[in-house]
Amino acid sequence: MPAPSERTTFALSPSGRLGGELSRRLFLGGAGGAALAGLLAACAGEGGTSGTVQAPVAATPTAPKRGGTLRAGSPPPPTAVDPLTMYDGSAIAIVQLVADYLIWLDRDFKLVPRLAEKWAAEEGGKKWAFTLRQGVTFSDGTPLDAETVKASFDRLLDPDGKSAALSAFDTVLAKGGVSVRDATTVVFTLERAFSDFPYLVSAGNYNTLILKKDYKGGFTEKPIGTGPFLLESYDPSAGATFTRNPKYWEPGRPYLDGVEIKFYADDQADLLALQSGEIDVQILSRASLTGPLKGLADITVDQVAGTGLTAFTLRVDKPPFDDGQVRQAIAYALDRPGVNATVYDGVGALGNDHLLASLFPAAPKDIAQRAKDPAKVAALLGGRKLSFTLTYDPPSKDYALTIQNQLKQVGIEVVLDQRTSAEFYGGDQAKDTPWLFTDANLVGWAGRAVPSQFIIPMVKSGGVWNGSKYANPALDAAAKAYDAATGDAERKAQAEIIAKALNEDAPVIITVWSGTVRAYNGRRFTGIAAHPASYVDFTSVSQL
Template sequence: MTLSTNRRTLLQSAAAFGTLGVLGLRGQPLKAQTTPQQGGTFRLAINDFDSGETLDPQVNESKFMQNLQYQIRNALIEVGPGGVMVPELATEWSSNADSTIWTFKLREGVEFSNGQPFTAEDAVFSLNLHRGEQSISVIKSLMAGVTDIQATGPHEMTITLSGPNSGFPAVLTMAATVIVPANTTNFDEGIGTGGYILESYEPGVRARVVKNPNYWKEGRAHFDAVETLAIRDVNARTTALRTGEVDAMNAVDATTAQLIQAMPGIDLIQVQGKMHYCFSMNTAETPYQDPDVRLAMKLAIDREDMVSKILGGFGSVANDQPISSAYPYHNPNLPQHSYDPEQARALMQRAGFADHRHVLHVSETPFAGAVDAAQLFSQHAAAAGINIEVAREPEDGYWSNIWGKTPFFASRWSGRANEDLMLTQAYSRESLGSWNATHWDNDAFNTALIAARGEQDEERRRELYWECQRLIYEDGGMIAPIWADILDAKSSNIATGEEIASDWDMDGNRASERWWFAA
């Protein structure tokens, strides 16, 4: 396998740093200072962005936009390290006996950056953006079960659901649910309650925010300013970090991670969590409508080889299921899909597609090394007589023009706060036409998923979520060969908390609020 130009260049440029250190299984330990320091401008390089993005919460998809939204706005609930849900603009929440009515107590004494006080009306307006036929929200499917949202007090909100959902509060952790002032029409003004105030934003290029002097959250938002830079190329991000042009970067290339660790004054951050790299088949299109074809493709990939060559060991073998062992209801009992070229060949022949040309659409946008991974998959599949042609697509617009729009494409899924969010957003009937990129519609899966939401018995809920994973593993359109460790890097003069969040990279996309310059 040939390394891409970017990887080869980085290997050459890093050679001058001498002998490589060896990372432990959990990467380099990070120690927090006792007292966070205030001040300085934090410069953050992000790989995932789009030149057509806006600050409308309905259409937040990229990591650049999630980082920026969390800089200037807050959600009702925050996901902390370990996946624990932490009160943010909501201070507490509770439901009735069957989890169909949820009441949220909201934080008092909070102001938006324009001086307007935060009330329940703002929360109601913000959540209603994601409901109704006219909504263009990326989480519209997750809000489909909401039948009513009411301000039941100046700082109290009540949400009524069409059916039981014991995990509903997790929806309100998502970046799309950040709170804006009621009746906002120009979202690009960036008005919010966050730790920073928007100074400038150029889509697909950069954003700059400055410290909010009236921020309500104690012990957060330590920098005087934050500059978020859109830098797609991993080599360019790495060079910017090495030369001091930026202070942190996301999405380190796993095959060069040890080289980065060896660079003086740079820390590699490794977090094991929920992220999986995958190749997705549109099950509504030929030939991927055929379950034999889908299974053949799952057996035509050498997962151990992927972990070694694409992740450089910074990850583990996955099994075509989206729920990792980091989730409470991970199903550990599914027989491992292993590389079996002969069985893959037989299945493809039985389906009548032995001579089919599979065009795999890919760019580096889904994950660092995606192009190399696609080429490696093509080599694996060739041994089964399966012809995979790799089509490299433009980076800009990949999520909007390629992902979910072509029959066969590279993808990546980061973590969600709970199993229901992950399964609903990516695989349910409710998400067809939005985030269900494989267009998979399975009656048994949808029945089990809905039942799991309202199930009060712990053991029965576990069985239902296990069944959901089994159905995806056996019948779904996702080929998930590897669990990928989250790999970020930062200057050694940046301090962090003792734990780093594992749901997304850059400390849950909240590094700007949680980190600080060391004294």
């Protein structure tokens, strides 16, 4: 499902809890980015969107101080910590300290080589060959090779494995599509040309960690990986401890001797622990709580723009939302700057009811920003009284209350229907789960590095997470052409078709693209930063 969002309580859904206001938010395997210009070039070299990439590893901080243990606070994972099925921010953070990806996503969402040194498109983007880094071993001494990588993706692509990564590969890569060319080369044969494919096998698809060939579950009991730390202990109610991995492939990293993650039942307890000095950093920070702490005492709050969102979804196949004028009336009734200030502490960027965030290089620039317009609302409704029920789970409560209040000001009645997260994302995903089948709902999606990770599941006809039941053949065709395009001009042309269709039809109202913050003790540690998906990379963290 989508992916984590801000606090962590995720369920297989589009959300998750990894970034911005990520709470049970859709994490589908993507994450937003700040300053995504150059995103496409990173995928294939400076000349285009496909080809070979061999980016340098991030620069080493000046004179890092080795040693020490970083204490981090996080909510307890709601389910088992398993790389294949995890979908919450806490579990993802734990696993990312121990295991590694072919490609990392930097805070500006550049593709950064990890276990893969380079990659290249073949056959017009229908095949992709990845060359593995040599000399990498798992923490138990087992060498990394192409067969191991193939086995990892075969597990992810197995429908019976119930991996949260499957949705990202939908219509792009199917079971049986991964092969070995030689000991250090893995080949992905796609169902269709997809020029952004490297993002789908990167940390942007957070379940795509490379595990041993014989992995069968029980990660916390037998935590073997190629990452910077070793998991020494795990208590589902208390936390986890990690020590430096002496076999880590990157010379000299990490600088820390270890990491300790402590679990806290709620955001306030986590924040109080940071203020008191009980912890040094939050894994998942909430902008509305950390905002007042900026510049106070030892606390530093880092902030990065992102592409996370809360989708205000309207069922276009059922009254009253089968009427496009009704959907537009709701869109014009909302005060977007007010939503940003109230729900996101002003950290976000205004949305315009389409899925091409301004951070995406292909985002259209000529669609007027939709703003609150009570007169237009009245004209669109033509004297009709409008009342509907809005369904959501606890992480979206503040947003739901804000929408209810704003729509009340223009005479639209909203009845709030809060469900538990388990209920909201539960049920039969094909016919009755509330987040996909109620008339109007709020679903948090963690940011994605490329727009296709939103478009394919959310608004394409028959999309796996198409809660609006929207279907538009012109959009479908443009989305397919966008994915296959290898030039920026063609991408922008198709992106404009997609954006204009969504802005006009308004099956999903997007008021704000959320940013992400991370609070930490800036007098004790350096190298800590916010990440658009709330990922943790502690390899460069050192004591001051």
